[in-house]
Amino acid sequence: VLASFGIITSFVLFVFESFDFVTDILNKDIIKPSLKNIRNVLIILILLFIIILIPSLISAPFVALLDLANQGISESSGFVANVYSSNNTGLYPDVYVLFGLLTMFALFLDLASPFIVPIGVFATWPLAYLKRALIIRKAENKLKNRENSLTIIGITGSQGKSTTKEILYQILKKKYKVERTPENYNTDVGVAMAVLSEIKADTEIFIAEMGAYRPGEISKMVGHFKPDIGIITDIDTQHLGLFGGHVNLRNAKAEMVRFMKNDGLAILNGDSTACRTIAEELEKLTVLVSSEGGNRKVLELMENPKLKHIFANDITETESRIVFDLNDNDISEKYSLKHAGRHLINNILICIAASNYLGMTYSEIAETLNKIDLELPRLSYETGDNNTVILNDSYNSAYKGFVAAVEYMNHIKKNQKLNKRIVITKGIYELGRDKEAVYKNLIHELKKGIDVLVTTDPLLASLAKKDNLSVEIFNVKKYQDIIYYFRESVEPKDIVLLEGRLHPEVIKAIVSDKA
Known part of the structure; x- marks a missing residue:
């Protein structure tokens, strides 16, 4: 029973993870680490070892079964001989049990990888510290000269x-x-x-x-x-x-x-x-x-x-x-x-x-x-699909910058006689215990000049609704929902503010989308 549970559970989880991994690849959600960093290379080697070990463990019983079939049980030795019975009658049940146990162990390795990687990070920390210290010391010497x-x-x-x-x-x-x-x-x-x-x-x-x-x-x-x-x-x-x-x-x-x-x-x-x-x-x-x-x-x-x-x-x-x-x-x-x-x-x-x-x-x-023409990393003015105006302030987000960007959006709307004012944001990060208070002040400022708020932050959406903010509020869960909203709801001569760090695919789709 335990072996069957291990096999079925492992199969379901591995299939789910495989589909999830393929989806991440297709959506370009996979981050490529730099191989110039020795620490990254060591951590990757640890993960590769786990990846290679998992299928090896799962396939081990079948390799042993073939070995027994070809050579006979009497010629086998070691762990396999101890697990399998000395006659063919108990051979297949024992192999099945071993398969279940090894599958569960492989499943454990897979689920434990988020904990194994930090161990690798901690183990390689002295190397990283030494490398950083040497770089800083070299820079100090250069500046001293x-x-x-x-x-x-x-x-x-x-x-x-x-x-x-x-x-x-x-x-x-x-x-x-x-x-x-x-x-x-x-x-x-x-x-x-x-x-x-x-x-x-x-x-x-x-x-x-x-x-x-x-x-x-x-x-x-x-x-x-x-x-x-x-x-x-x-x-x-x-x-x-x-x-x-x-x-x-x-x-x-x-x-x-x-x-x-x-x-x-x-x-x-x-x-x-x-x-x-x-x-x-x-x-x-x-x-x-x-x-x-x-x-x-x-x-x-x-x-x-x-x-x-x-x-x-x-x-x-x-x-x-x-x-x-x-x-x-x-x-x-x-x-x-x-x-x-x-x-x-x-x-x-x-x-x-x-x-x-x-x-x-x-x-x-x-x-x-x-x-000079100032080339700045913040609040760029872009032309989006379907004759929309895009204000790209996705470099980062803080309260004052958010408010300033909304004020600038209203300035552009007035001068160009644009239509709806749409804000797309993930909210402001790292506010700690002050988050709710900051959001309440932010919502007070938003009252002055937006028509639509699209956010992945449930607290911001909830507070905006409680405040009876006279705008349309969309609380979306995934970045794909933001792209869908833009393509389905934004109309010609609307102005869209992208506020705070957003997924690169959102920026790409909204700023460069010509579909």
Whole structure:
């Protein structure tokens, strides 16, 4: 009975897993690991061993049966001889029992693989740690040799890190030899690898994006790479759950400007309450930037003698351009950029402050920004199938960025006289215990300007329905449902906002679909 149960259960599960695996392949859900990483290779070898062992175990009784049939039971020895009876009468029942037992053991190996792989990961951890340490040490030595000829800029924040990095790079490269970390190279080893691969003999400035998922990570990176300019773009709700609260999140981001070089420059977002709190405590030259008029008096009343402010006034925007006046005490300069989105202004002000500190005049920076076409990783404007407008903000998602994207969607709708405003999102991740409160605030903002909400987040959908949000709400379970909704329900001249990280097939289908 036990043998029969093992055989039937294993067969059903193996068939199910096989179909599931084939489906994943067809849907391109299989992640291909890098074989350049020794640790990945070792883990793959462990899995291959399990994969080879499973069919070997299942087929072993049949191999033994053939062996017995050909040679006779009396000539067999070892485990097989002990299991099988000494006469042919009991041969087939015993083989069946062995088949059932081995099948169950194979099933155990299959089901235990999610636990076996972490063991492999843990076992190979010393190799990975040693490799990372060697890369970081090599990068430190390279920077030490360039200490007097290379300026390092470190950028962190809850959102806008990559955007700020790209804007700053495009401004500075007009006058200096500049390199920056590639996309997603924002960990300690990622920055170290960029130092080794990107910095050349004639490089004058290196811009490093630095991310963190727990307290202490930024301070370690700052200790390794020693920025001359430290930037905090914003402190918002992103990763709030990982840090365990607002205070921990603020302190983690503050590590950038607290532990950078004392004779350097700290630049922070003055429209962020958390950033203002950090700036008041700093004892180094600090710049706060602001584009919200209501914060100007608050900033001017701050008493830190090493603090200065840069403001943006008279802000106007069209579908493809932002125009504003910059004020720095008695200095005023008009800026015009070939890029839409009021939410970008504080990022631009930060870049202007850094560029001015490094020797570019405000007029030089204004001339550069007026000419360049900003290629940014966030909120791209696309044309979708059936004459729809797609705002692709799928790089990541945080509360302020979400709200800014919805505001921009309404700006585009008004100027182009578009129809329905549709938001497609998986919600905001890593909010921890504040998730419900953040979502309630978000729903309050969504009331002002959307017609349809499509989400895979059941909490967001539920709260929106409870709030009697006067929009259509679709709570879907799979990314394929999002694609189906788009193809069946979106009409010409609708505007669709893709907010937060979505499945690549969703982006591909919606942005590029011409079916």
